[in-house]
Amino acid sequence: MSFSIATWNINSVRLRMPIVERLLDEYAPDVLCLQETKVPDELFPEKAFRKVGYPYIAFHGQKGYHGVATVARRPIEVVEKRRFCDIEDSRHLSVTVQAGVKTILVHNFYVPAGGDEPDPEINRKFRHKLDFVAEMNAIRAEHGEVSASVLVGDLNIAPLEHDVWSHKQLLNVVSHTPVETESFEAMRRAGGWVDLMRHNVPSEQKLYTWWSYRAQDWEASNRGRRLDHVWSSANLVPSFAGYEILRAARGWDRPSDHVPVIARFDLG
DNA sequence: ATGGTAGAACATCTA
Numbered sequence: 459m460s461f462s463i464a465t466w467n468i469n470s471v472r473l474r475m476p477i478v479e480r481l482l483d484e485y486a487p488d489v490l491c492l493q494e495t496k497v498p499d500e501l502f503p504e505k506a507f508r509k510v511g512y513p514y515i516a517f518h519g520q521k522g523y524h525g526v527a528t529v530a531r532r533p534i535e536v537v538e539k540r541r542f543c544d545i546e547d548s549r550h551l552s553v554t555v556q557a558g559v560k561t562i563l564v565h566n567f568y569v570p571a572g573g574d575e576p577d578p579e580i581n582r583k584f585r586h587k588l589d590f591v592a593e594m595n596a597i598r599a600e601h602g603e604v605s606a607s608v609l610v611g612d613l614n615i616a617p618l619e620h621d622v623w624s625h626k627q628l629l630n631v632v633s634h635t636p637v638e639t640e641s642f643e644a645m646r647r648a649g650g651w652v653d654l655m656r657h658n659v660p661s662e663q664k665l666y667t668w669w670s671y672r673a674q675d676w677e678a679s680n681r682g683r684r685l686d687h688v689w690s691s692a693n694l695v696p697s698f699a700g701y702e703i704l705r706a707a708r709g710w711d712r713p714s715d716h717v718p719v720i721a722r723f724d725l726g
Numbered sequence: 727a728t729g730g731t732a733g734a735a736c737a738t739c740t741a
Contacts, residue, residue, distance in 0.1 A: 469732070469733065469741085470732090470733055470734075473732095473733070473734095494733090494740095494741085496733070496734065497734095521734085521735095522733090522734050522735070522739085522740090523733095523734080523739080523740065523741090524740090570741095571740075571741050572741095573740085573741090574741095583740090614741090670730085670731080671730085671731040671732050671741090672729080672730040672731050672732090673730080673731090674730080714732095715731085715732080715741085
């Protein structure tokens with residue numbers, strides 16, 4: 459059987475419902491993980507999701523900022539809403555879903571952006587980001603005969619040279635500084651996670667999932683970064699059937715600055 | 727080196 463999962467930072471789920479519905483209608487992922495929902499749980503637009511065939515909904519939101527939600531066409535069970543760095547921010551949600559013979563544990567993350575100044579001594583937001591990534595070392599790619607793990611989300615770090623439009627020009631820009639990219643890759647490997655978007659993609663190929671709102675013409679300047687990620691436990695790699703970065707969604711009406719990434723698996 | 731946009735919520739914070 460086929461299983462697909464999408465991740466998308468939508469920068470306000472309520473404002474973005476029209477294009478979220480477009481994604482679900484055109485691509486029909488089994489599971490959609492959203493970040494920056496910017497809505498408290500009691501105001502989450504559950505009805506709109508139910509109406510378009512996504513009645514299974516889990517959220518971890520708060521007023522105004524951050525917030526993650528995972529919606530699905532088939533049942534999901536909430537496992538955890540983990541708190542990081544002893545701060546009440548809503549930045550994590552894990553659920554399980556059945557896919558073929560396997561139970562998949564799906565982590566949905568929204569890692570702190572980290573502010574502008576890449577010095578943890580001066581900028582508490584950057585300190586928070588580094589601490590958050592360090593704490594993510596505890597999130598392991600649990601797997602067994604009939605279980606596997608997936609970790610998706612806006613991780614706000616572009617780890618490789620060609621995950622940004624200019625490696626040299628972004629070395630001192632938050633999201634691509636060596637202290638971030640090195641601890642990020644170390645954390646990923648320590649957890650046993652496979653970076654599926656780079657699996658079978660040459661390291662010199664540019665990959666972006668985010669284009670700033672501040673560009674006059676995002677498409678012409680194309681100064682993108684790969685901030686959104688899809689990771690899995692190693693035992694899912696043989697079932698991995700490819701993925702798509704929906705670049706066109708950056709040009710949809712009232713877009714998010716991030717685009718969806720959809721990964722597919724063929725599971726027995 | 728600077729400033730540019732977007733959203734929540736209604737002054738600023740966050741990104």
